[in-house]
Amino acid sequence: MKINFTHKLKILHPFFYVVALCFLSTKAEEDNTDLRFATQPTHQTAVLGSTVVLPCRVIPRDGTVQWTRDGFGLGTIRRLDGFDRYSMIGSNEEGDFSLKISPVTLEDDSEYQCQVSSKKGPKLRSRVARLTVFVPPESPSISPSPEVSATAGVNVTIKCESIGGRPAPELSLRFL
Structure with missing residues (x-):
């Protein structure tokens, strides 16, 4: 009996497919850790x-x-x-x-x-x-003093500063 070569491949093809699938599946499980x-x-x-x-x-x-x-x-x-x-x-x-x-x-x-x-x-x-x-800044200092008396219409200079700090502190004055 003479078997055609292409016919022989068709017969073995499903077997090779199963072996290859098992090998690839095992190899994928080894390599894929889903890390x-x-x-x-x-x-x-x-x-x-x-x-x-x-x-x-x-x-x-x-x-x-x-x-x-x-x-x-x-x-x-x-x-x-x-x-x-x-x-x-x-x-x-x-x-x-x-x-x-x-x-x-x-x-x-x-x-x-x-x-x-x-x-x-x-x-x-x-x-x-x-x-x-x-970095916290130092407590602010106000000069000439924390309490300043002023007369209406007369300019008064008040200096408020805080040393250090990161980011640089933002200071504001509030008048009562």
Whole structure:
């Protein structure tokens, strides 16, 4: 019996299709971890000397997590060497790698990003979050004194100032 070559392929085609489908399905399950951010950092403000937490939660927990400040990698361990005021807090099991900064200084006024290097896929990067550090100004001073007597029609100069502050303070006078 002589079998036509094209006929032979037609007979084997369904078998190859099933084998190929099983292989591709298994390969896809191995490569696709569906790695994503459950929580990403957002822009925040903090007062000088306070504590701030930038959230980062990755699911499923896979790969190595690192925070960057202005594009510079801060490290991959929870207690960040060389950055004593920085630490990654949260639970490894839950994929929580939030960045805690305490106490906040002017140096921390920067852009931050949470990054994950997955073992099975491309690097995952959160949105960039801007941390703006505010500095309270000194109490305002009024001169010549807080209470000024004036006579109608006579000009009086009153000086009100507040030193420091970020952003610069806005002052206004109110007359009673």
